[in-house]
Amino acid sequence: MAEPLTVVITGAAGQIAYSLLYSIAKGDVFGKDQPVILHLLDITPMMGVLEGVIMELQDCSISLVRNVIATADPLVAFKNVDAAFMVGAMPRKDGMERKDLLKANVKIFFEQGQAMDKVAKKTVKVLVVGNPANTNACILSKYAPSIPKENFTCLTRLDQNRAQAQIAAKLNVTADKVTNVIIWGNHSSTQFPDVAHAKVDLNGKVVPVREAINDDSYLKNDFVASVQQRGAAVIKARKLSSAMSAAKAAADHMHDWFFGTKGDNWVSMGVISDGSYGIQEGLMYSYPVRIADKKWTIVQGLSIDDFARGKLDATAAELKEELEAAIAECT
Numbered sequence: 001m002a003e004p005l006t007v008v009i010t011g012a013a014g015q016i017a018y019s020l021l022y023s024i025a026k027g028d029v030f031g032k033d034q035p036v037i038l039h040l041l042d043i044t045p046m047m048g049v050l051e052g053v054i055m056e057l058q059d060c061s062i063s064l065v066r067n068v069i070a071t072a073d074p075l076v077a078f079k080n081v082d083a084a085f086m087v088g089a090m091p092r093k094d095g096m097e098r099k100d101l102l103k104a105n106v107k108i109f110f111e112q113g114q115a116m117d118k119v120a121k122k123t124v125k126v127l128v129v130g131n132p133a134n135t136n137a138c139i140l141s142k143y144a145p146s147i148p149k150e151n152f153t154c155l156t157r158l159d160q161n162r163a164q165a166q167i168a169a170k171l172n173v174t175a176d177k178v179t180n181v182i183i184w185g186n187h188s189s190t191q192f193p194d195v196a197h198a199k200v201d202l203n204g205k206v207v208p209v210r211e212a213i214n215d216d217s218y219l220k221n222d223f224v225a226s227v228q229q230r231g232a233a234v235i236k237a238r239k240l241s242s243a244m245s246a247a248k249a250a251a252d253h254m255h256d257w258f259f260g261t262k263g264d265n266w267v268s269m270g271v272i273s274d275g276s277y278g279i280q281e282g283l284m285y286s287y288p289v290r291i292a293d294k295k296w297t298i299v300q301g302l303s304i305d306d307f308a309r310g311k312l313d314a315t316a317a318e319l320k321e322e323l324e325a326a327i328a329e330c331t
Protein backbone atom coordinates (compact mmCIF):
# COMPACT_ATOMS: atom_id res chain seq x y z
CA MET A 1 0.00 0.00 0.00
CA ALA A 2 1.08 3.61 -0.68
CA GLU A 3 2.59 5.87 1.98
CA PRO A 4 -0.15 7.91 3.70
CA LEU A 5 -1.01 11.36 2.35
CA THR A 6 -1.32 14.09 4.94
CA VAL A 7 -4.50 16.09 4.41
CA VAL A 8 -5.66 19.15 6.33
CA ILE A 9 -9.30 20.17 6.61
CA THR A 10 -9.93 23.58 8.16
CA GLY A 11 -13.31 24.37 9.68
CA ALA A 12 -13.29 20.71 10.61
CA ALA A 13 -16.06 21.04 13.20
CA GLY A 14 -18.41 22.73 10.70
CA GLN A 15 -21.15 21.41 8.48
CA ILE A 16 -19.25 21.00 5.17
CA ALA A 17 -16.42 19.16 6.92
CA TYR A 18 -18.95 16.78 8.48
CA SER A 19 -19.75 15.39 5.01
CA LEU A 20 -16.31 15.93 3.49
CA LEU A 21 -14.46 13.97 6.16
CA TYR A 22 -16.47 10.85 5.47
CA SER A 23 -15.83 11.14 1.73
CA ILE A 24 -12.08 11.54 2.24
CA ALA A 25 -11.95 8.78 4.82
CA LYS A 26 -13.60 6.21 2.58
CA GLY A 27 -11.31 6.90 -0.37
CA ASP A 28 -13.60 8.91 -2.67
CA VAL A 29 -10.99 11.63 -3.08
CA PHE A 30 -7.50 10.10 -3.02
CA GLY A 31 -8.38 6.52 -3.92
CA LYS A 32 -9.59 3.38 -2.22
CA ASP A 33 -6.00 2.15 -1.63
CA GLN A 34 -4.57 5.44 -0.41
CA PRO A 35 -4.18 5.78 3.37
CA VAL A 36 -4.52 9.27 4.84
CA ILE A 37 -3.42 11.15 7.94
CA LEU A 38 -6.01 13.81 8.76
CA HIS A 39 -5.12 17.16 10.29
CA LEU A 40 -8.28 18.85 11.55
CA LEU A 41 -8.11 22.57 12.26
CA ASP A 42 -10.78 24.62 13.97
CA ILE A 43 -10.89 27.42 16.53
CA THR A 44 -10.35 26.72 20.23
CA PRO A 45 -14.04 27.00 21.29
CA MET A 46 -14.90 24.25 18.77
CA MET A 47 -12.41 21.67 20.08
CA GLY A 48 -15.14 19.86 22.06
CA VAL A 49 -17.37 19.55 18.99
CA LEU A 50 -14.36 18.40 16.96
CA GLU A 51 -13.74 15.67 19.52
CA GLY A 52 -17.24 14.36 18.81
CA VAL A 53 -16.62 14.42 15.05
CA ILE A 54 -13.42 12.41 15.60
CA MET A 55 -15.32 9.86 17.70
CA GLU A 56 -17.74 9.41 14.81
CA LEU A 57 -14.92 9.11 12.29
CA GLN A 58 -13.41 6.40 14.46
CA ASP A 59 -16.79 4.70 14.73
CA CYS A 60 -17.01 4.54 10.91
CA SER A 61 -14.22 1.97 11.30
CA ILE A 62 -12.47 2.87 8.06
CA SER A 63 -8.97 1.47 7.74
CA LEU A 64 -7.65 4.12 5.31
CA VAL A 65 -7.48 6.67 8.15
CA ARG A 66 -4.09 6.11 9.79
CA ASN A 67 -4.05 9.01 12.23
CA VAL A 68 -6.11 12.07 13.17
CA ILE A 69 -4.64 15.22 14.66
CA ALA A 70 -7.10 17.84 15.96
CA THR A 71 -5.71 21.28 16.64
CA ALA A 72 -6.45 25.00 16.86
CA ASP A 73 -2.88 25.84 15.83
CA PRO A 74 -2.38 26.45 12.08
CA LEU A 75 1.34 25.65 12.41
CA VAL A 76 0.44 22.15 13.59
CA ALA A 77 -2.41 21.77 11.11
CA PHE A 78 -0.41 22.71 8.00
CA LYS A 79 2.78 20.84 8.93
CA ASN A 80 3.94 18.73 5.97
CA VAL A 81 0.52 18.59 4.33
CA ASP A 82 0.09 17.20 0.82
CA ALA A 83 -3.44 18.53 0.32
CA ALA A 84 -5.46 21.26 2.01
CA PHE A 85 -9.22 21.78 2.08
CA MET A 86 -9.64 25.35 3.33
CA VAL A 87 -13.22 25.32 4.55
CA GLY A 88 -12.97 27.21 7.86
CA ALA A 89 -14.77 30.53 7.42
CA MET A 90 -18.11 32.11 8.25
CA PRO A 91 -21.00 31.21 5.92
CA ARG A 92 -23.43 33.88 4.65
CA LYS A 93 -27.01 34.22 5.83
CA ASP A 94 -30.20 34.86 3.87
CA GLY A 95 -30.06 38.25 2.11
CA MET A 96 -26.25 38.52 2.06
CA GLU A 97 -23.93 38.31 -0.95
CA ARG A 98 -20.81 36.18 -0.51
CA LYS A 99 -18.59 39.25 -0.77
CA ASP A 100 -20.30 40.60 2.39
CA LEU A 101 -18.20 37.96 4.18
CA LEU A 102 -14.95 39.49 3.01
CA LYS A 103 -14.29 41.59 6.11
CA ALA A 104 -14.96 38.66 8.46
CA ASN A 105 -13.15 35.97 6.51
CA VAL A 106 -10.20 37.41 4.62
CA LYS A 107 -8.04 37.77 7.75
CA ILE A 108 -8.33 34.02 8.32
CA PHE A 109 -6.67 33.40 4.96
CA PHE A 110 -4.12 36.17 5.52
CA GLU A 111 -3.00 34.47 8.75
CA GLN A 112 -3.26 30.91 7.50
CA GLY A 113 -1.26 31.75 4.35
CA GLN A 114 1.65 32.81 6.53
CA ALA A 115 1.45 29.58 8.54
CA MET A 116 1.18 27.47 5.41
CA ASP A 117 4.21 29.21 3.95
CA LYS A 118 6.28 28.16 6.96
CA VAL A 119 5.33 24.52 7.39
CA ALA A 120 3.40 23.00 4.46
CA LYS A 121 5.10 20.97 1.71
CA LYS A 122 5.92 23.20 -1.27
CA THR A 123 3.97 20.73 -3.40
CA VAL A 124 0.77 21.07 -1.35
CA LYS A 125 -2.44 21.23 -3.41
CA VAL A 126 -4.78 23.79 -1.89
CA LEU A 127 -8.52 24.09 -2.44
CA VAL A 128 -10.25 27.12 -0.91
CA VAL A 129 -13.94 26.60 -0.14
CA GLY A 130 -14.56 29.35 2.46
CA ASN A 131 -16.26 32.40 0.93
CA PRO A 132 -15.61 34.62 -0.87
CA ALA A 133 -13.62 31.67 -2.17
CA ASN A 134 -11.80 33.22 -5.16
CA THR A 135 -10.53 36.22 -3.25
CA ASN A 136 -9.65 34.22 -0.14
CA ALA A 137 -7.58 31.89 -2.35
CA CYS A 138 -5.77 34.88 -3.85
CA ILE A 139 -4.94 36.20 -0.39
CA LEU A 140 -3.84 32.79 0.87
CA SER A 141 -1.45 32.45 -2.06
CA LYS A 142 -0.16 36.02 -1.68
CA TYR A 143 0.85 35.33 1.92
CA ALA A 144 2.39 31.93 1.15
CA PRO A 145 4.85 33.12 -1.50
CA SER A 146 7.20 30.14 -1.20
CA ILE A 147 4.46 27.84 -2.55
CA PRO A 148 3.87 28.02 -6.33
CA LYS A 149 0.78 30.02 -7.31
CA GLU A 150 -0.44 27.09 -9.41
CA ASN A 151 -0.93 25.12 -6.18
CA PHE A 152 -3.79 27.38 -5.06
CA THR A 153 -7.32 26.91 -6.40
CA CYS A 154 -10.86 27.67 -5.33
CA LEU A 155 -14.13 25.83 -5.59
CA THR A 156 -16.49 26.47 -8.49
CA ARG A 157 -17.18 22.79 -9.03
CA LEU A 158 -20.38 23.14 -7.04
CA ASP A 159 -21.59 25.64 -9.65
CA GLN A 160 -20.52 23.24 -12.41
CA ASN A 161 -22.38 20.36 -10.76
CA ARG A 162 -25.46 22.55 -10.35
CA ALA A 163 -25.34 23.62 -14.00
CA GLN A 164 -24.86 20.04 -15.22
CA ALA A 165 -27.72 18.79 -13.06
CA GLN A 166 -30.07 21.50 -14.34
CA ILE A 167 -29.29 20.79 -17.99
CA ALA A 168 -29.64 17.06 -17.36
CA ALA A 169 -33.03 17.54 -15.71
CA LYS A 170 -34.22 19.67 -18.62
CA LEU A 171 -33.18 16.95 -21.10
CA ASN A 172 -34.40 14.10 -18.91
CA VAL A 173 -30.99 12.39 -18.74
CA THR A 174 -28.68 11.66 -15.82
CA ALA A 175 -26.13 14.34 -14.87
CA ASP A 176 -23.13 12.24 -16.01
CA LYS A 177 -24.38 12.50 -19.61
CA VAL A 178 -23.70 16.26 -19.62
CA THR A 179 -20.07 17.35 -20.05
CA ASN A 180 -18.00 20.48 -20.65
CA VAL A 181 -20.28 23.02 -19.03
CA ILE A 182 -18.04 25.96 -18.02
CA ILE A 183 -18.19 28.21 -14.99
CA TRP A 184 -16.33 31.43 -15.72
CA GLY A 185 -15.17 33.88 -13.07
CA ASN A 186 -16.23 34.42 -9.50
CA HIS A 187 -18.10 31.99 -7.24
CA SER A 188 -20.74 34.69 -6.82
CA SER A 189 -23.88 35.95 -8.44
CA THR A 190 -21.80 37.36 -11.33
CA GLN A 191 -20.41 33.95 -12.33
CA PHE A 192 -21.16 32.89 -15.89
CA PRO A 193 -22.40 29.32 -16.35
CA ASP A 194 -21.79 28.74 -20.05
CA VAL A 195 -23.02 25.82 -22.15
CA ALA A 196 -21.76 27.10 -25.51
CA HIS A 197 -19.25 24.22 -25.67
CA ALA A 198 -21.14 21.67 -23.57
CA LYS A 199 -22.19 18.27 -24.88
CA VAL A 200 -24.85 15.77 -23.95
CA ASP A 201 -25.09 12.07 -24.62
CA LEU A 202 -28.63 11.36 -25.78
CA ASN A 203 -29.11 7.61 -26.13
CA GLY A 204 -25.51 7.10 -27.26
CA LYS A 205 -25.40 10.11 -29.62
CA VAL A 206 -23.30 13.04 -28.40
CA VAL A 207 -24.77 16.42 -29.42
CA PRO A 208 -24.16 20.05 -28.41
CA VAL A 209 -26.27 21.06 -25.40
CA ARG A 210 -27.43 24.20 -27.22
CA GLU A 211 -28.82 22.09 -30.03
CA ALA A 212 -30.46 19.62 -27.64
CA ILE A 213 -32.07 22.34 -25.53
CA ASN A 214 -32.97 24.45 -28.56
CA ASP A 215 -33.95 27.46 -26.44
CA ASP A 216 -31.24 30.14 -26.33
CA SER A 217 -33.45 32.48 -24.37
CA TYR A 218 -33.64 29.94 -21.52
CA LEU A 219 -29.87 29.29 -21.67
CA LYS A 220 -29.03 33.01 -21.56
CA ASN A 221 -31.55 34.02 -18.92
CA ASP A 222 -33.31 31.57 -16.57
CA PHE A 223 -30.52 28.98 -16.65
CA VAL A 224 -27.75 31.51 -15.91
CA ALA A 225 -29.77 33.20 -13.16
CA SER A 226 -30.78 29.98 -11.50
CA VAL A 227 -27.16 28.69 -11.27
CA GLN A 228 -25.99 32.11 -10.07
CA GLN A 229 -28.68 32.15 -7.36
CA ARG A 230 -28.68 28.48 -6.37
CA GLY A 231 -26.59 29.01 -3.22
CA ALA A 232 -28.99 31.73 -2.06
CA ALA A 233 -31.98 29.47 -2.81
CA VAL A 234 -30.51 26.69 -0.65
CA ILE A 235 -29.92 29.15 2.20
CA LYS A 236 -33.48 30.44 1.95
CA ALA A 237 -34.89 26.92 2.13
CA ARG A 238 -32.51 25.30 4.61
CA LYS A 239 -31.66 28.37 6.71
CA LEU A 240 -28.11 27.10 6.36
CA SER A 241 -25.74 27.24 3.43
CA SER A 242 -25.16 24.22 1.22
CA ALA A 243 -23.04 21.55 2.87
CA MET A 244 -23.62 18.06 1.44
CA SER A 245 -23.37 19.32 -2.15
CA ALA A 246 -20.42 21.59 -1.28
CA ALA A 247 -18.55 18.66 0.26
CA LYS A 248 -19.30 16.50 -2.80
CA ALA A 249 -18.00 19.25 -5.10
CA ALA A 250 -14.85 19.74 -3.00
CA ALA A 251 -14.24 16.00 -3.19
CA ASP A 252 -14.79 16.01 -6.98
CA HIS A 253 -12.36 18.95 -7.41
CA MET A 254 -9.52 17.41 -5.41
CA HIS A 255 -10.14 13.96 -6.90
CA ASP A 256 -9.79 15.31 -10.43
CA TRP A 257 -6.68 17.30 -9.49
CA PHE A 258 -5.06 14.06 -8.31
CA PHE A 259 -6.42 11.70 -10.96
CA GLY A 260 -6.83 13.97 -14.02
CA THR A 261 -9.59 14.72 -16.50
CA LYS A 262 -10.60 12.23 -19.17
CA GLY A 263 -10.12 12.65 -22.93
CA ASP A 264 -11.51 15.91 -24.25
CA ASN A 265 -13.45 16.62 -21.09
CA TRP A 266 -12.67 19.54 -18.85
CA VAL A 267 -13.77 20.75 -15.43
CA SER A 268 -14.04 24.24 -13.95
CA MET A 269 -11.73 25.42 -11.20
CA GLY A 270 -10.83 28.83 -9.82
CA VAL A 271 -7.13 29.21 -10.72
CA ILE A 272 -4.66 32.03 -10.98
CA SER A 273 -5.22 33.92 -14.24
CA ASP A 274 -2.30 34.11 -16.66
CA GLY A 275 -4.22 36.57 -18.83
CA SER A 276 -6.09 33.84 -20.76
CA TYR A 277 -9.33 35.03 -22.40
CA GLY A 278 -8.35 38.65 -21.71
CA ILE A 279 -8.74 38.31 -17.94
CA GLN A 280 -6.37 40.36 -15.76
CA GLU A 281 -3.36 38.34 -14.67
CA GLY A 282 -3.27 37.41 -10.98
CA LEU A 283 -7.03 37.21 -10.38
CA MET A 284 -8.29 33.86 -9.07
CA TYR A 285 -10.71 33.22 -11.91
CA SER A 286 -12.75 30.13 -12.72
CA TYR A 287 -11.73 28.66 -16.07
CA PRO A 288 -12.24 25.37 -17.87
CA VAL A 289 -9.12 23.27 -17.17
CA ARG A 290 -7.74 19.93 -18.23
CA ILE A 291 -5.62 18.04 -15.72
CA ALA A 292 -2.81 15.54 -16.32
CA ASP A 293 0.03 14.42 -14.01
CA LYS A 294 -1.58 16.45 -11.19
CA LYS A 295 -1.18 19.71 -13.15
CA TRP A 296 -4.02 21.80 -14.52
CA THR A 297 -3.89 23.80 -17.74
CA ILE A 298 -6.47 26.30 -18.92
CA VAL A 299 -8.34 25.10 -22.01
CA GLN A 300 -7.39 27.51 -24.79
CA GLY A 301 -9.00 28.61 -28.04
CA LEU A 302 -12.69 28.44 -27.11
CA SER A 303 -14.82 30.91 -29.06
CA ILE A 304 -16.32 33.72 -26.98
CA ASP A 305 -19.25 35.60 -28.48
CA ASP A 306 -20.31 39.14 -27.50
CA PHE A 307 -22.82 37.91 -24.92
CA ALA A 308 -20.18 35.73 -23.24
CA ARG A 309 -17.54 38.50 -23.45
CA GLY A 310 -19.75 40.83 -21.44
CA LYS A 311 -20.31 38.17 -18.78
CA LEU A 312 -16.61 37.21 -18.55
CA ASP A 313 -15.62 40.86 -18.10
CA ALA A 314 -18.35 41.66 -15.55
CA THR A 315 -17.32 38.84 -13.23
CA ALA A 316 -13.62 39.78 -13.64
CA ALA A 317 -14.45 43.38 -12.68
CA GLU A 318 -16.11 42.14 -9.49
CA LEU A 319 -13.06 40.00 -8.65
CA LYS A 320 -10.74 42.96 -9.15
CA GLU A 321 -12.81 45.05 -6.76
CA GLU A 322 -12.96 42.24 -4.19
CA LEU A 323 -9.22 41.73 -4.34
CA GLU A 324 -8.51 45.41 -3.79
CA ALA A 325 -10.84 45.45 -0.77
CA ALA A 326 -9.25 42.25 0.58
CA ILE A 327 -5.70 43.57 0.26
CA ALA A 328 -6.75 46.69 2.18
CA GLU A 329 -7.97 44.40 5.02
CA CYS A 330 -4.61 42.63 5.22
CA THR A 331 -2.39 45.56 6.17
Ligand SMILES: NC(=O)c1ccc[n+]([C@@H]2O[C@H](COP(=O)([O-])OP(=O)(O)OC[C@H]3O[C@@H](n4cnc5c(N)ncnc54)[C@H](O)[C@@H]3O)[C@@H](O)[C@H]2O)c1
Nearest residue numbers: 011013014015016042088089090091129130131155158246
Ligand atom coordinates in the same frame (compact mmCIF):
# COMPACT_ATOMS: atom_id res chain seq x y z
N1 LIG B 1 -17.13 27.68 -2.65
C1 LIG B 1 -18.26 27.03 -2.46
O1 LIG B 1 -18.81 26.45 -3.40
C2 LIG B 1 -18.91 26.97 -1.10
C3 LIG B 1 -20.02 26.16 -0.90
C4 LIG B 1 -20.61 26.11 0.35
C5 LIG B 1 -20.09 26.86 1.40
N2 LIG B 1 -19.00 27.63 1.19
C6 LIG B 1 -18.38 28.39 2.28
O2 LIG B 1 -17.65 27.49 3.11
C7 LIG B 1 -17.49 28.05 4.42
C8 LIG B 1 -17.82 27.03 5.50
O3 LIG B 1 -19.18 26.69 5.43
P1 LIG B 1 -19.85 25.74 6.54
O4 LIG B 1 -21.28 25.61 6.15
O5 LIG B 1 -19.04 24.52 6.76
O6 LIG B 1 -19.75 26.69 7.81
P2 LIG B 1 -19.84 26.28 9.36
O7 LIG B 1 -20.10 27.54 10.09
O8 LIG B 1 -20.72 25.12 9.56
O9 LIG B 1 -18.35 25.80 9.64
C9 LIG B 1 -17.26 26.67 9.57
C10 LIG B 1 -16.24 26.18 10.58
O10 LIG B 1 -15.08 26.98 10.41
C11 LIG B 1 -14.57 27.23 11.69
N3 LIG B 1 -13.66 28.36 11.68
C12 LIG B 1 -13.93 29.69 11.79
N4 LIG B 1 -12.78 30.40 11.82
C13 LIG B 1 -11.78 29.50 11.68
C14 LIG B 1 -10.36 29.62 11.66
N5 LIG B 1 -9.76 30.80 11.76
N6 LIG B 1 -9.63 28.49 11.52
C15 LIG B 1 -10.23 27.30 11.44
N7 LIG B 1 -11.55 27.11 11.48
C16 LIG B 1 -12.32 28.22 11.59
C17 LIG B 1 -15.80 27.46 12.56
O11 LIG B 1 -15.51 27.34 13.94
C18 LIG B 1 -16.71 26.35 12.03
O12 LIG B 1 -16.53 25.14 12.72
C19 LIG B 1 -18.37 29.31 4.41
O13 LIG B 1 -17.58 30.46 4.17
C20 LIG B 1 -19.31 29.07 3.25
O14 LIG B 1 -19.84 30.28 2.75
C21 LIG B 1 -18.40 27.70 -0.03
Ligand SMILES: O=C(O)C[C@H](O)C(=O)O
Nearest residue numbers: 092098131231232241242
Ligand atom coordinates in the same frame (compact mmCIF):
# COMPACT_ATOMS: atom_id res chain seq x y z
O1 LIG C 1 -24.21 30.44 -1.31
C1 LIG C 1 -23.46 30.38 -0.33
O2 LIG C 1 -23.19 31.34 0.37
C2 LIG C 1 -22.82 29.06 0.00
C3 LIG C 1 -22.09 28.50 -1.17
O3 LIG C 1 -21.17 29.41 -1.69
C4 LIG C 1 -23.03 27.98 -2.24
O4 LIG C 1 -22.84 28.29 -3.41
O5 LIG C 1 -23.95 27.21 -1.90
